[in-house]
Amino acid sequence: MSSRFKDHSSMRKGSDIRTYAKEIISSISEKFNQIGRPVKIMHVCGTHETTVAKSGIRSLLPDELEIISGPGCPVCVCPAEHVTSAIQLAKDGHIIVTFGDMFKVPDQKLVTLARAKSEGLDIRIVYSVTDALKIARENPDRKIVWLGIGFETTAPMTAYSLMNNPPANYYVLADFRLVPPALDVLISDPNHGLDGFILPGHVSTIIGTDPYERFASEDKMPGVVGGFDPIDFLIAMDMILQQILENKPRVDNAYPQVVSKKGNQMALDALEEVFTIADAKWRGIGTIPQSGYELADKYKQHDARSLLKEPIVLDNDLFKGCQCGSVILGKIKPQECGHFLKRCTPETALGPCMVSDEGTCRIAALYQSKVIR
Amino acid sequence: MDQEHEQIVDLAMNGGGKKMDALIKFISENLGSQTGSEDIISPAHMDDSAVIELKGDNNKIVITTDSHTVDPVFFTGGNIGDLSIAGTVNDLTVMGAEPKYLTIGMIIEEGFKFSDLSKIVQTIGKRARETGVRIVAGDTKVMPKGDLSNIILNTAGFGLLIREYPISDAKTKPGDKIILTGSIGDHGTSLMALREGMDFQTDLPSDAAPFWPAFRDVVKNTGIHSMKDITRGGLASASNEIADKSGVCLVIDSEEVIVKPEANAICDILGLEIYEISCEGRAIMAVDPDEVENVIAELHKYELSKEAKVVGYVEEAPKGQVHIITDIGGKRILDKPYGEPIPRVC
Numbered sequence: 001m002s003s004r005f006k007d008h009s010s011m012r013k014g015s016d017i018r019t020y021a022k023e024i025i026s027s028i029s030e031k032f033n034q035i036g037r038p039v040k041i042m043h044v045c046g047t048h049e050t051t052v053a054k055s056g057i058r059s060l061l062p063d064e065l066e067i068i069s070g071p072g073c074p075v076c077v078c079p080a081e082h083v084t085s086a087i088q089l090a091k092d093g094h095i096i097v098t099f100g101d102m103f104k105v106p107d108q109k110l111v112t113l114a115r116a117k118s119e120g121l122d123i124r125i126v127y128s129v130t131d132a133l134k135i136a137r138e139n140p141d142r143k144i145v146w147l148g149i150g151f152e153t154t155a156p157m158t159a160y161s162l163m164n165n166p167p168a169n170y171y172v173l174a175d176f177r178l179v180p181p182a183l184d185v186l187i188s189d190p191n192h193g194l195d196g197f198i199l200p201g202h203v204s205t206i207i208g209t210d211p212y213e214r215f216a217s218e219d220k221m222p223g224v225v226g227g228f229d230p231i232d233f234l235i236a237m238d239m240i241l242q243q244i245l246e247n248k249p250r251v252d253n254a255y256p257q258v259v260s261k262k263g264n265q266m267a268l269d270a271l272e273e274v275f276t277i278a279d280a281k282w283r284g285i286g287t288i289p290q291s292g293y294e295l296a297d298k299y300k301q302h303d304a305r306s307l308l309k310e311p312i313v314l315d316n317d318l319f320k321g322c323q324c325g326s327v328i329l330g331k332i333k334p335q336e337c338g339h340f341l342k343r344c345t346p347e348t349a350l351g352p353c354m355v356s357d358e359g360t361c362r363i364a365a366l367y368q369s370k371v372i373r
Numbered sequence: 374m375d376q377e378h379e380q381i382v383d384l385a386m387n388g389g390g391k392k393m394d395a396l397i398k399f400i401s402e403n404l405g406s407q408t409g410s411e412d413i414i415s416p417a418h419m420d421d422s423a424v425i426e427l428k429g430d431n432n433k434i435v436i437t438t439d440s441h442t443v444d445p446v447f448f449t450g451g452n453i454g455d456l457s458i459a460g461t462v463n464d465l466t467v468m469g470a471e472p473k474y475l476t477i478g479m480i481i482e483e484g485f486k487f488s489d490l491s492k493i494v495q496t497i498g499k500r501a502r503e504t505g506v507r508i509v510a511g512d513t514k515v516m517p518k519g520d521l522s523n524i525i526l527n528t529a530g531f532g533l534l535i536r537e538y539p540i541s542d543a544k545t546k547p548g549d550k551i552i553l554t555g556s557i558g559d560h561g562t563s564l565m566a567l568r569e570g571m572d573f574q575t576d577l578p579s580d581a582a583p584f585w586p587a588f589r590d591v592v593k594n595t596g597i598h599s600m601k602d603i604t605r606g607g608l609a610s611a612s613n614e615i616a617d618k619s620g621v622c623l624v625i626d627s628e629e630v631i632v633k634p635e636a637n638a639i640c641d642i643l644g645l646e647i648y649e650i651s652c653e654g655r656a657i658m659a660v661d662p663d664e665v666e667n668v669i670a671e672l673h674k675y676e677l678s679k680e681a682k683v684v685g686y687v688e689e690a691p692k693g694q695v696h697i698i699t700d701i702g703g704k705r706i707l708d709k710p711y712g713e714p715i716p717r718v719c
């Protein structure tokens with residue numbers, strides 16, 4: 001719509017890419033110069049941050065055109081209570097089933113599921129929720145707890161599992177979070193200083209672009225849904241600068257092959273059937289209104305929290321000095337945390353942002369531990 | 374003999390008695406005849422140590438040691454025997470030494486099949502003959518089942534320097550060109566594709582290969598300032614060691630680095646960084662720009678380095694760093710990997 005770099009599918013090989021990237025970058029720089037002031041763009045997706053860091057996009061852009069990493073890592077914002085509750089449930093004799101990315105996430109005391117497992121608790125890593133159902137069927141006299149975390153992208157799979165007659169011993173510890181309410185929190189800070197959002201491709205596949213319209217119309221924030229290879233991301237940047245230049249905030253879709261206006265109706269129906277939207281805690285950030293999925297009453301008999309003798313609530317959910325909350329909100333860069341690459345490394349992570357593949361601290365540690373200029 | 378092939382290694386072969394002698398005899402027979410024996414005075418009769426007399430002008434001795442474990446023990450394009458010879462020979466060659474003698478220690482898990490052992494030992498013998506190194510001493514131990522996984526080999530290598538000064542990791546200079554002798558990551562990705570639970574349809578072979586005798590004339594070139602064989606930690610480790618020890622910045626252009634499509638695909642799926650994946654038959658060199666053409670021309674004469682090419686250059690600063698020029702022309706850091714590359718689970 002607003003970029004002449006739309007159809008680039010034929011241009012993905014060898015030096016073509018470099019020439020093409022150069023063209024987009026010079027278009028970006030031209031627009032940036034016309035705008036004539038520093039510009040701050042935030043993306044809200046861990047995969048986007050990997051693309052940006054791994055392909056060195058920041059090194060190609062003007063210094064004052066900043067790309068900031070926002071709350072795009074579901075593992076990072078998952079409350080520490082989730083880990084503590086899962087370990088408690090394992091201690092009570094239940095089987096815990098999870099994706100691998102939660103396995104090494106430390107709670108505020110640096111206890112992880114990995115450590116709990118090495119101490120003999122029954123915690124199993126699987127590749128999909130189907131495997132969790134299988135384990136439940138194979139162990140009819142045990143209770144199986146599936147760790148349900150993620151954004152709108154992963155929640156539908158858990159919803160389907162509950163809708164299709166799961167065994168009675170299948171439980172879900174649900175801590176799914178919604179992306180748009182986190183953007184509300186960011187914008188509500190009068191000092192946010194943001195000029196636009198690159199919106200997450202995967203999440204938008206499910207929810208569509210409509211839920212973002214209010215940021216453009218009410219908050220005057222430009223937004224572009226971006227894809228995941230470096231060229232896709234550069235095109236999204238070019239489109240967002242165009243909006244800023246025209247001073248016409250809207251939601252553009254730079255990933256139309258996969259993302260539609262209305263999203264995936266089947267997935268949305270499943271989410272509505274199985275969950276209700278509730279206030280929810282984000283790790284290091286606090287409670288965000290209407291930002292999480294809870295099991296609807298109809299499915300409460302599968303709620304793993306009902307297995308806990310009393311609910312687990314932590315006042316402090318990060319290790320001392322860990323600033324994951326500020327990193328997730330894009331307020332500081334990992335390098336500004338006192339622990340970064342000192343006590344906290346990918347091998348000795350103190351916070352979730354250093355553990356997850358989508359965590360800003362981990363990505364910074366792997367690809368830009370030293371700044372290139 | 375056929376019946377012997379059905380046998381497994383048992384703990385009694387550790388005892389120093391007749392069963393052990395039989396095991397050693399089995400190994401020597403499978404090793405085959407040896408080359409390069411002119412300096413060997415002993416062992417003629419399974420003595421306790423080898424005795425070697427140095428003749429000629431080359432009297433700078435280069436020594437290295439290496440232990441080898443691999444999962445699986447037999448992989449596409451080789452087995453642990455290839456690794457034991459290539460690893461040791463390559464460590465000597467990249468110093469500018471002619472590999473001469475090797476010792477081999479084998480630690481074998483109880484229950485290991487004789488048929489597999491014979492394949493490994495035959496490979497060791499064949500590779501040793503091809504590279505002209507002589508195996509002068511050996512040792513075997515058998516350990517209870519479960520104490521190790523299949524087999525561990527340890528080798529020591531002894532070579533003679535064939536240039537005035539050894540090639541050092543610390544001698545790279547600003548202005549040097551970086552040469553890679555072939556594609557990267559073949560060995561590591563080939564192994565991963567074979568591991569349990571991975572379902573890749575690929576016959577991507579490991580790149581395991583000894584540098585000697587192919588690099589005999591290459592390493593005599595004094596324009597080679599640094600040279601390293603790329604092993605664990607892949608290009609990321611090898612390049613960072615050179616940058617660090619030489620106090621320079623290596624700039625590597627991703628577009629010039631050869632990565633086989635299969636290796637790339639496997640890395641993508643498993644969420645791994647190709648630069649961190651191991652090789653067993655590739656070297657990185659920092660070469661004086663005036664000698665680059667000669668070195669490349671020499672490398673192109675041999676199968677294992679027929680794709681050798683310049684992939685980058687050396688700058689003065691920032692010292693100790695390696696930069697990658699990415700697909701789209703951006704720059705980023707290539708750091709030493711943190712630990713083993715672990716395939717992503719979800």
Ligand code: SF4
Pocket residue numbers: 321322323324327334337338339340341344349350351352353354361
């Ligand atoms: S560097 Fe470590 S301690 Fe600091 S914010 Fe990141 S994860 Fe937390």
